[in-house]
Amino acid sequence: MSKAILLSGGLDSIALAYWKKPDIAFTINYGQKPALAEIKASAAVCTSLRIEHNVITVDCSALGSGDLVGENAISLAPASEWWPYRNQLLVTLACMRGVGLGVTELMVGTVKTDAFHADGTEGFYERMNQLVSYQEGGVRISSPGICYSTTELIQMSQVPASILLWGHSCHTSNIPCGNCRGCHKYLYVKQQLGYD
């Protein structure tokens, strides 16, 4: 019986990890360009919060799209970083590892502003929870931050800047490019929180 989190090393999942203090965190290298930086950020967060860190590597880059694989997104993408069925993939991979480790709940760091793509909505996570918990192991999928913005989630979690700023948000590279939607979000949130 343990609680797990899908930890990408971005601001949302770091704040959620600090708020909920799960037993185990899964970071997935699915072939995205910034994978190594995401793993490094997640490892630092897990060390400081004493969360067991479990890295899963499955190269799906041949099936990716957009900024995260260094290509133009396919035509129906709602944003440049959109990758088809990405959250479905990540939840599935984490549960594939987690169910054998006794994980009974997997939390995901989705926030309100992710709802511009279908796999960032409450409806999506309700359906994922139904589908995954129906199967052997009965793992529940939850998204405790989904009614908050990133800034609200960070403030509510009270995560200190020393941990939050480990976060890596760039979609295109292991070194922040300063130019992608992930980098823009990072800078915007930092500004909203009054960090410099």
Ligand SMILES: [Zn+2]
């Ligand atoms: Zn970037």
